[in-house]
Amino acid sequence: MRVGLAAVVGLALLAGAPRLEAQTEALPAIRLEQNFPNPFTPGVSPTIFTYHLEADSRVTLSVYNLIGQEVVRLVDRAEDRGTHRVAWDGSDGNGNFVPAGFYFYKLDTGEVEALGRLRVLSANQS
Numbered sequence: 001m002r003v004g005l006a007a008v009v010g011l012a013l014l015a016g017a018p019r020l021e022a023q024t025e026a027l028p029a030i031r032l033e034q035n036f037p038n039p040f041t042p043g044v045s046p047t048i049f050t051y052h053l054e055a056d057s058r059v060t061l062s063v064y065n066l067i068g069q070e071v072v073r074l075v076d077r078a079e080d081r082g083t084h085r086v087a088w089d090g091s092d093g094n095g096n097f098v099p100a101g102f103y104f105y106k107l108d109t110g111e112v113e114a115l116g117r118l119r120v121l122s123a124n125q126s
Contacts, residue, residue, distance in 0.1 A: 029054040032107045032114035035088075039119035042090025042097040047118065049074070049086045049105060056080050057109040063088065063118075064104045071098055090120055 031052040040047040049061060061075035072093045074086050090097050100122035107114045 030107060030109060030112050030114055032116055034116060035118050039121045041121045046087040046089045051107050052083050053081045060108045061086060062106055066102060
């Protein structure tokens, strides 16, 4: 019989085990908005990524294919707190337009990360 973590913790508390206090530091918040437009067509107009940083942070913003390979890194730098916008024309790291399909994008500060999903259309799907 498999027992989940919540059940183990609950049983330990019932059995009189000492209660563990969570000691976590507050991490700076980030907010990653849905790219716009979504879906979008490479070569026709870019899509815009908007994100908000609560504190100055080292940031990476990358686009990944469905098998987790990085397609392009759009941001890799220290940024001030506040709102930031980045345009992507749909090209990969070699300058070639990516094929139609679904992709993920990730904003990462090293401490906190946020994910989004986008759809790329081919030129003949518009």
